[in-house]
Structures are given as structure tokens and as C-alpha cells.
Amino acid sequence: MSFLFEDYCLDANRRELKRGSELIPIGPKVFDLLLFLVRNREQVVTRDDLLKAVWEGRIVSESTLTSHVNAVRKAIGDTGKEQRLIRTVSRRGFRFVGEITEEELPARASVTDPGTDLGVQHVKNIQEPIRAFEVDAPTETREAAPVFAAEAGSPPPLPDRPSIAVLPFQNMSGDVEQEYFADGMAEDIITALSRFKAPFVIARNSSFTYKARAVDVKQVGRELGVRYVLEGSVRKAANRVRITGQLVDTATGAHIWADRFDGELGDIFDLQDQVTESVVGAIAPAVEKAEIERAKRKPTASLDAYAHYLRGLARLHQFGNRQANDEALRLFNRAIELDPEFATAYGRAAFCYLIARINGWIPDTANAIAEVKKLTQRAVELGKDDANALSAGGNALAFVVGDLGVGAGLVDRAIALNSNLAEAWNFGGWVKLWLGEPESAIERFARAIRLSPLDPWLMGMRAGTAYAHFFLDRYDEAASWAAMALQCSPDYRPGLRITAASNAMAGRPEQAHKAVARLRELSPTLRVSNLKDVLGPYRRAEDVARYEEGLRQAGLPE
16 A cells, blocks of 8 residues: 655555655654554544554653654654644644545565765855854763664754764875875864864764765755765875865855865874864854864874874774774784874774674684783873773773773763764763663664764664664564664674574564574574673673573574
């Protein structure tokens, strides 16, 4: 059955929402909610009706329900103010009020789980005022990102504060080797901007999905849920560097600011500071001078160390590739040799050991533990205010060494230092899982996804959310999130494991056995008895026992 309204088609059989020929991404719960409203359009649907039909009677927060209704409205071009298609009936509930035409379609194959997806002058004509930065730092509870940001599949809403994405800078030098230099320029500006507590800054991993693509800034604004986009280019010739940048309002396409910066290669970090300060000045004239000075701090003064670090970072993002991970570790160690006080390089090197352990690539566990301890200690000593060093090192310390208390403390400090650091929220979600706090883990993963909705590490954020639902006995939701994790990376081992366990506990043995079969192809020696070799430091024995039982039922040998 299909339901036609305005220029939309809601296909109940294929679980698809289309506008004309365009398929609109929509998450499973949001689809279920829209379908239920459409099917019951002759009456007002109460909150209890929605909880029973969409969440199967489970208790969810009022904000979760509201955010899902908002996601439905956004998917069909409606708003809470306009209420053209979905009307809120005060103190009663909701009702779909659009005109519907029903259409019977030929029978199709059934679907399984729903989750199985430069200018030079300054520009003066700003079209509307920009709010000044707030004084207080955002906290985890004050602005927790709604869970629907990832599940809905629809574009995320604009935050209630200035929001910006920094796109990869164009390399204008004609030398492929300078790509790292151009990428590093954009990355450092992202890092500097994210140190300001008030603006909402999209993470590097999501911004960089637009690399080497011709993009419409309005589209970028919609896809990332930001008001401003910074574009730029770098031209490096001999000892000279030219950086150009322009800040664009994604809602109107108007240029807020544009400028050019020239200097010697040795002045590169000063030039980065000038770009950052100009951007901050354009979107928030009232930002405090102390915060600007703090944002200027650089991870290293050595360009050679910096280049090796950037190359290592590029390799690190090839998750699941053992050779790339080994090369990343070598490059980070080389950066440390070139600058023994490069805190972030120590943290990233420690994180390489975490990736190796997750994938079962560590032949000598004792040596790995000793190395992670040493690397994390140096990262903390040198980078007490370096959120990247603390979050990566802390996560590795917790996972590889098993020092959950200290590791969790380092990750929490990273979040306090930089509330825009998506990877810190991601790592913090895993830490909360290991501590036995799955509800808090869900909130942290949701914040990470909102900060970096196109992140190459999205599979880990989604898998972590699956684990949290699993430990809360929500096996269907766990299976749905696990399926979305595998959409990002089909051979992601933690994703395969939670897919197997959650489907087994939800009574879907076929999907569970299929996941275990693939898992055993990738890890032939994996058994229930040696799961501890790849698991994090779970504090609650009952969580591990339930997980083991799920994998046992899925067919993993004892």
C-alpha cells in the first residue's frame, strides 16, 4: 500500500518515502511514526498510542518523542509553526491532516530489519544579525543532542547557537604532496574554532567527506545542520604561502567575510591564527580575548613533525586495514622523534594499539600494555589542555591497559576542554558502556553523531548505541542500530558481534547466524571463551554474561 499526499509518496511495502523521484532518507522509528499517523489520520493520536505502536510500549522521554515528531515534519517539508500536514492538538496528541490518496501496489519482496542505512575584500552586506557567543560553556546535560539526529536519517536541525563547518582547503600548488599541507590547514582551523565553547563546530571527519567535490554550500548547510561554511585554498610556492578564505551563510548564500593572507612558510601557524581570528571575529564580535589567545596554541612548532602527524592521521582513518594502522603508528612515532613534546602524536600512537586490539592484531599483549602506558603518560604530561591527546590516550588506556578509572577521567577532561570534539564524545560513550551506564552512553553517542554526522567512524558511534540498547534489554533497537553500523562498514567486527547477539536475543536466529558466519571468516579463532581478548573493560559482570549468551545463541563456538 502507498499513501500519496502533496508530491510525496509513502510506500508501506518498501518502507520508503519519496518526493517525486527523490528518495528521502528516513530512519526506522521516524518512518513507523509517520506511517502510523497517516494510517490513523481520521483521529487524534495520543502520546500513549505512539508509544505503544512505535516503541512497543517502552518508556521514552518526552524530548525523544517530540524530536521524532519534528523529524517526521522535517522529512515531509512541514514545521511545528506551520503544521500544514501534522497538527498538534493541545493536551491530546497529533493528527495527520493532509489529503491522502491510497494506492494498491503489486506485492513486493518483504524487507527485513528497518535499519538494514575567494574573494579579497571584506563583505559588508550581512543579511541578518548574528547572535554573539554565550558566555557559559555548554554542558553535557544542557544541550544533549537528540537521539533522532542519527536514527532519523533526515537532515539535522540547526543548533541554537552559531554553527560552522570548515571544508577541506583546496591545494592550489599543483603538487600532490601538498595535499597534506592543505588538509592540515583546514584541520587546524577546525581545532582552533572548536576550542571556543560557544560555537557549534562540525568535526573534521564529517567536513572532509566533501573533499575533492564540487559542493553547494546551501546543501552542505542542510546535510550537516550548520549556518555557516568556511571555504578556502592554500598556494605554496618556494618559501611563500598564500591562504584565502571565505565565510558563507548557508541559508542565504551571502558572503559574510572574505580575505587573503600572505606570508613566509615559517609563519604558517601565525597565518592560521589570522584566518581563525578573522572567522571568529565575523561570527562573534563579542568573543573574549582570552579565548582567542587559548585557541592560538599549536600542537607543535615543527613542520616536519606536523607533516608526519597528518600522514599518520590519514592512515588511521582507514579503519580495519592492518597495514594502514601499522603505518599510522610508524608515522606518529616519527613525529614524536622529530618533536618529543608533540602531545597529540603520543595520544594517537596509543590509539593505534586500541585499533589493533579490537581487530585481534596484537601478538604480544604485555608489550602493547607497556607501550600504551608510556605513550599515554607522555600525552598527559605534555598535553594537559590538549583534548585530542587526552581523549585518544584515555580511551586507549581504558581499553588496552584496562585502567578504566584513569582512562574515563582523561576522556571526561577532554570533553570539558572541547565540547565540540566529536571523537571525545564517541570515546566517552564507550567509556560509559564499560562503566555500566548505557543511558548516558546513548546520550554521548548521539552528541558525537550530531557533531560529525558524516564521520568515517560513524560505524563505531552506531555500534556503541547498539550495545547500549542491548544492555538495556532493547534487542530490536540494538539490532536496528547494529544494522546501520554495518551499512558504514560491513566487516566491522564489534558491529558484527552486536548484530549477532542482539538478533539472537530478539528471536531472529537467521540474521544472528549469518553475522556469526561472517565474523568467523574474519576471526577464525574467536570463541566465547576468548572474547575477553577483544572486549573492553566492562565493569558489570552481568553485561558480559548477557553478551556472551547472545553470541552463544547466535552460534559462536564455546
